[in-house]
Amino acid sequence: MMALTKTFPLVFLLMMTSINAADKLQVHDAWAREAPPGTSVMAAYLTLQNPSLKAYTLTGLSSPDFKRIEMHRTEQHDGMSKMLPVPQVMLNSKENVVFQPGGMHLMLINPKKPLKAGDNITLTLFFSDEHSTKSSLEISLPVKKVTANTRHTLHNGQHDSHSHQH
Amino acid sequence: MYCLLRPTYCRLKKDAQYKPPEVNYRAIIHLMSQSVKITLSLIITILLIGAAAGLVQQNDNAVPGTEARLMTPKPLTAFQLTAHDLKPLNIERLKGKWTLLFFGYTHCPDVCPITLTELAQMAQQLPPEVLDNTQFVFVSVDPQRDSPESLAEYVGYFNESFLGATGSIDALTTFARQLDSKFSLETDPAGEPIVNHSSAMLLIDPQAHYYARLKAPHYAEEILAQYLALRNNYSPNTP
Numbered sequence: 001m002m003a004l005t006k007t008f009p010l011v012f013l014l015m016m017t018s019i020n021a022a023d024k025l026q027v028h029d030a031w032a033r034e035a036p037p038g039t040s041v042m043a044a045y046l047t048l049q050n051p052s053l054k055a056y057t058l059t060g061l062s063s064p065d066f067k068r069i070e071m072h073r074t075e076q077h078d079g080m081s082k083m084l085p086v087p088q089v090m091l092n093s094k095e096n097v098v099f100q101p102g103g104m105h106l107m108l109i110n111p112k113k114p115l116k117a118g119d120n121i122t123l124t125l126f127f128s129d130e131h132s133t134k135s136s137l138e139i140s141l142p143v144k145k146v147t148a149n150t151r152h153t154l155h156n157g158q159h160d161s162h163s164h165q166h
Numbered sequence: 167m168y169c170l171l172r173p174t175y176c177r178l179k180k181d182a183q184y185k186p187p188e189v190n191y192r193a194i195i196h197l198m199s200q201s202v203k204i205t206l207s208l209i210i211t212i213l214l215i216g217a218a219a220g221l222v223q224q225n226d227n228a229v230p231g232t233e234a235r236l237m238t239p240k241p242l243t244a245f246q247l248t249a250h251d252l253k254p255l256n257i258e259r260l261k262g263k264w265t266l267l268f269f270g271y272t273h274c275p276d277v278c279p280i281t282l283t284e285l286a287q288m289a290q291q292l293p294p295e296v297l298d299n300t301q302f303v304f305v306s307v308d309p310q311r312d313s314p315e316s317l318a319e320y321v322g323y324f325n326e327s328f329l330g331a332t333g334s335i336d337a338l339t340t341f342a343r344q345l346d347s348k349f350s351l352e353t354d355p356a357g358e359p360i361v362n363h364s365s366a367m368l369l370i371d372p373q374a375h376y377y378a379r380l381k382a383p384h385y386a387e388e389i390l391a392q393y394l395a396l397r398n399n400y401s402p403n404t405p
């Protein structure tokens with residue numbers, strides 16, 4: 001009996017840790033646009049969710065399926081369309097960051113083998129928290145062939161590209 | 167910088183914070199004398215009639231859906247690009263058909279495939295007789311990486327009937343300038359090319375006149391509605 005009361009707090013502590021783990025960064029709706037033939041780049045999109053109390057920074061990505069991965073955003077400015085590199089992305093506590101068509105995307109450069117709709121890609125996302133503690137998250141996402149865009153997404157993307165002025 | 171990285175957040179925040187200045191119109195009207203009220207309502211009535219007349223007049227030369235038309239369509243002058251079938255894309259090839267054209271490059275994984283997907287969807291919805299005399303052209307401004315042969319595969323992925331074309335930087339510059347469009351080629355620190363290009367879609371009439379400019383973002387339904395309205399209200403002689 002004595003032993004039980006002694007171990008109880010330990011069990012409780014372990015439970016807390018696992019709750020914290022479930023509270024960590026999450027990735028939703030991840031997918032990559034199938035590359036048309038003759039191109040060596042693809043765009044991938046996802047939603048990053050930070051349910052934790054800490055702020056994180058997405059500092060980079062890697063994948064065994066690609067030579068290199070960059071974060072980019074598409075911008076419409078003065079009637080011109082531009083793709084700008086985004087060195088890192090802030091992810092505040094209790095907030096989401098959306099990579100979506102016409103807005104931010106992950107630029108998957110030089111696939112090591114041809115990837116078709118239905119294939120899966122492995123990605124590792126690297127984070128740094130407020131105390132510069134490094135962590136990473138491995139995800140798997142499908143390659144999809146798009147025959148119709150979602151207007152809603154595109155519309156949001158357009159607004160995104162304007163809000164940077166403030 | 168923060169907003170650059172967190173645009174969605176900044177947008178939401180901006181919307182939530184914005185409050186229009188409050189004006190107590192009721193109190194202002196109450197304070198005005200009777201004669202001022204009568205004069206004001208007269209002025210408002212005159213303004214409304216004027217606005218209505220103006221609208222009617224505008225409708226005479228701007229049918230809804232045709233706003234993208236240029237004030238004065240511009241005849242194109244000689245240019246030479248190479249189409250993906252390895253034949254020239256020149257002014258002759260634009261005559262006798264309507265052409266919807268835009269600039270891009272194949273190493274563009276986001277906005278170019280999005281636009282081509284919308285255009286392919288739009289093409290599917292065109293009545294057959296309209297589709298018959300419409301051509302869709304994707305002009306790559308990245309000739310170093312995009313050969314006509316690679317463009318054939320690229321545009322065919324979206325629609326078998328789409329035409330890809332490119333040319334020398336000089337030829338592309340001359341052509342783009344005629345369509346009030348521009349592009350620039352830079353190199354990023356890693357040595358990767360960065361390509362910027364105009365995002366508008368251009369409509370060229372069957373006489374090879376630059377006829378209308380459709381602004382981005384491009385949606386299938388809107389390109390379709392505008393294109394049909396522009397065609398239906400087209401007369402070759404009066405622009």
Ligand SMILES: [Cu+2]
Binds near residue numbers: 276
């Ligand atoms: Cu990119």
